[in-house]
Amino acid sequence: MFCYLGRIAVLSKRLIACLDVRDGKLAKSVRFVDTRDIGDPVQKAREYYEDGLDELVFYDITASSDRRRIMLDVVEAVAAQVFIPLSVGGGVRSIADATDLRLAGAEKINVNSAAVERPALIAECAEAIGNQNIVLSMDIRAVAASAACPSGYEVVIHGGRKPMGIDALAWALEGERLGAGELVINSIDADGTRAGYALELTRMLSEAVRIPVIASGGAGKPEHLFDALTKGKADAVLVASMVHYGDYRVSQLKTYLHDRGVKMRMSW
Amino acid sequence: MTVIIDYDAGNLRSVQRACAEVGLAASITNDAHTVAHADRIIFPGVGAAGSAMKSLKAAGLDVALKHAIGAGTPVLGICLGLQISLDHSEEGDTVTLGLIEGRVVRFRLDDPTLKIPHMGWNEVRVLKPHPLLRKVVPGDEFYFVHGYYPNPRQRSDVYAETDYERAFASALGRDNYFATQFHPEKSGRVGLELLGCFATWDGSPC
Numbered sequence: 316m317f318c319y320l321g322r323i324a325v326l327s328k329r330l331i332a333c334l335d336v337r338d339g340k341l342a343k344s345v346r347f348v349d350t351r352d353i354g355d356p357v358q359k360a361r362e363y364y365e366d367g368l369d370e371l372v373f374y375d376i377t378a379s380s381d382r383r384r385i386m387l388d389v390v391e392a393v394a395a396q397v398f399i400p401l402s403v404g405g406g407v408r409s410i411a412d413a414t415d416l417r418l419a420g421a422e423k424i425n426v427n428s429a430a431v432e433r434p435a436l437i438a439e440c441a442e443a444i445g446n447q448n449i450v451l452s453m454d455i456r457a458v459a460a461s462a463a464c465p466s467g468y469e470v471v472i473h474g475g476r477k478p479m480g481i482d483a484l485a486w487a488l489e490g491e492r493l494g495a496g497e498l499v500i501n502s503i504d505a506d507g508t509r510a511g512y513a514l515e516l517t518r519m520l521s522e523a524v525r526i527p528v529i530a531s532g533g534a535g536k537p538e539h540l541f542d543a544l545t546k547g548k549a550d551a552v553l554v555a556s557m558v559h560y561g562d563y564r565v566s567q568l569k570t571y572l573h574d575r576g577v578k579m580r581m582s583w
Numbered sequence: 584m585t586v587i588i589d590y591d592a593g594n595l596r597s598v599q600r601a602c603a604e605v606g607l608a609a610s611i612t613n614d615a616h617t618v619a620h621a622d623r624i625i626f627p628g629v630g631a632a633g634s635a636m637k638s639l640k641a642a643g644l645d646v647a648l649k650h651a652i653g654a655g656t657p658v659l660g661i662c663l664g665l666q667i668s669l670d671h672s673e674e675g676d677t678v679t680l681g682l683i684e685g686r687v688v689r690f691r692l693d694d695p696t697l698k699i700p701h702m703g704w705n706e707v708r709v710l711k712p713h714p715l716l717r718k719v720v721p722g723d724e725f726y727f728v729h730g731y732y733p734n735p736r737q738r739s740d741v742y743a744e745t746d747y748e749r750a751f752a753s754a755l756g757r758d759n760y761f762a763t764q765f766h767p768e769k770s771g772r773v774g775l776e777l778l779g780c781f782a783t784w785d786g787s788p789c
Contacts, residue, residue: 326703326747327724364771369704395600399771400726417594422769445629447700447728496702525698550703580704580724583771 327580328544329369329551330569331402331529332558334359335376339389341559342376357392363558364397366565367583371397372425372499372553375405376474387419394420404452408436410443417444425499427452428472431479431486434493441494450529451495455483455516456503468516475503483516484523491524498524499553501531509535509556517547529553537563537571544577585609585623585782588648588664590638598627598661601768605775607782615643619650623781626762628663629728632687633675635663645680652682652760657786659715659778660762665755666733668762674731683757685735692748700730701747707754707765713742714784715761716754718776725765725774727753733764759786 334356335342341356360371373390390403403416404425413424424444430436430451441449454475460467468483487498500520502513512530521528527550530543540552557563573579585602587595589611602609602625609625618624626648628635639645652658660668667679672687679687690699704724709716732751735741743754745764753764761781767774 325697326701326705329703367771394597395603398601398604398769398775400769418596420594420597420600422597447702496700525695527698527702582720582723582773 325578326550327369327578328549328572329529330367330540330565330572330579331370331372331551331553332359332363332368332565333372333374333531333553333555335374335555336389336405337376356389357396359559360393361396363565364399365583367569367580368399368565369580370400370402370551372402372404373421374403374425387415390416390419390421402450404450407440410439413440413444413449417448423448423450423497425450425452426495427454428477430490431470431472431481434489437490437493437495441496445496446494447496449495450497450499451487451490452499452501453483453486453490454501454503455513457513457516466519468519471503475506484519487520487524491526495526497527497529499529499531500549501553502533505533506531507556508533511535511539512543512547512549512552514542514547517543517549521548521550527551537568540568541572541575541577544572584617584621585625586618586621587611587625587627588618588644589613590628590635590642590644594629595627598625598768601775601778602782605779605782607778613642613644615647618644619647621651621656623784624648624651624656624658625661625781626658626664626668627661627768628667630663631674632663632667632672632677632679632731635667636677636679639667639680649680649682652758655759655786657781657784658760659781660760661768662729662764662766665762665764666729666731668760669733669735672731682760683735683740683755684737685733685740687731687733689731690747694748697748700728701732702728704770705745705747705765707743707745708750709743709754711742713754713756713761713788715756715777715780716742717780719743719773723773725753725763725767725770727765729764756788758788761788 400422402423403421408429466484470481530549531553668682745753
């Protein structure tokens with residue numbers, strides 16, 4: 316078969332499902348507002364795992380703005396049923412938060428708002444739990460290029476509510492330097508639209524850093540995943556609505572990508 | 584009793600949970616006497632070789648583990664557990680347990696787009712049969728996270744290989760000792776099947 320990504324001995328690209336959890340229930344936002352509850356996160360997690368998912372991300376979407384601690388019990392319940400890497404974020408502000416989540420069963424810890432407010436958090440967590448386990452999650456929106464934001468993309472925090480006037484490219488590079496092992500590139504403009512990932516943004520950041528990049532926000536069709544992994548040069552794609560509402564199955568998406576020549580893990 | 588050796592080398596509960604999923608009840612212990620007399624031992628670990636060796640020695644676990652291996656107890660090493668079973672690790676220039684001759688070295692890759700650590704799903708190619716690999720078929724992928732890789736001196740100790748620019752030993756073993764560079768506890772069904780095979784393994788390599 317023609318291998319679109321060319322090189323042999325590359326890692327498989329990953330399909331990651333993101334479960335936004337609010338008050339212990341699965342929620343899905345459209346452009347970060349209008350959250351609707353759509354089910355039991357533990358049950359969904361198990362269903363995706365059995366259908367070949369490569370990695371799971373749990374995000375407590377209320378934690379950051381409400382300063383609440385994550386639902387450790389949800390993480391624990393999922394970790395007992397799902398035997399693939401589990402990544403958790405939302406309101407992680409300290410090594411203690413990260414350690415608690417790791418003990419509950421999270422492999423990787425996502426930091427977002429708190430790292431923007433206090434960048435040393437990335438270095439502290441990397442030291443405590445290893446670079447490869449620290450994921451810097453970035454919420455980004457397009458802005459007019461300016462002296463403060465020369466890339467034309469700005470970092471936004473607190474669930475998309477607070478623009479920071481920080482350049483997204485500069486922050487990605489700083490996050491890598493501080494010890495982040497992966498980047499999640501979440502486009503607020505694309506989030507929930509199902510119109511496709513922000514390809515230009517994803518490609519710009521993928522080409523700028525040496526750590527793996529996960530494209531997030533906007534997936535609606537299988538082609539969008541293919542585009543993010545090829546044109547966008549992402550190492551992984553994150554999906555939510557596409558699978559949560561039953562429009563697509565995890566295995567169906569992986570098979571589609573595999574059939575188009577993307578290296579995917581196909582036995583599960 | 585099956586024990587998971589606890590030597591401050593990362594989160595062991597994911598290993599314990601995966602064992603439970605395949606019906607293997609395993610307790611986590613840092614007690615040398617318990618390890619020495621266990622029926623079955625899992626020797627996991629993430630983190631740095633130097634501090635791992637220090638913790639092992641401080642608790643007398645190095646001696647206990649060697650005693651158990653000498654007595655024929657089935658042992659499964661995972662990730663760092665595999666790496667410190669060789670003679671030496673480049674990580675922190677650390678002298679390690681010497682259960683299997685060889686060294687652990689850092690990935691030095693020519694391709695600048697390949698990342699270190701080697702993190703993600705990759706194929707494990709079985710080179711020769713082993714009871715713990717009996718359910719692995721061509722194309723099966725396991726989950727890896729590591730910046731160093733094992734380079735055992737004797738080819739006969741290598742049971743499986745994985746490519747990351749070049750091939751490296753991703754599973755090795757001798758007699759009643761077997762170890763994987765990948766994480767079976769994070770590798771979905773194929774990983775659980777390996778653990779399931781370990782649950783009933785009598786310690787014979789064939």
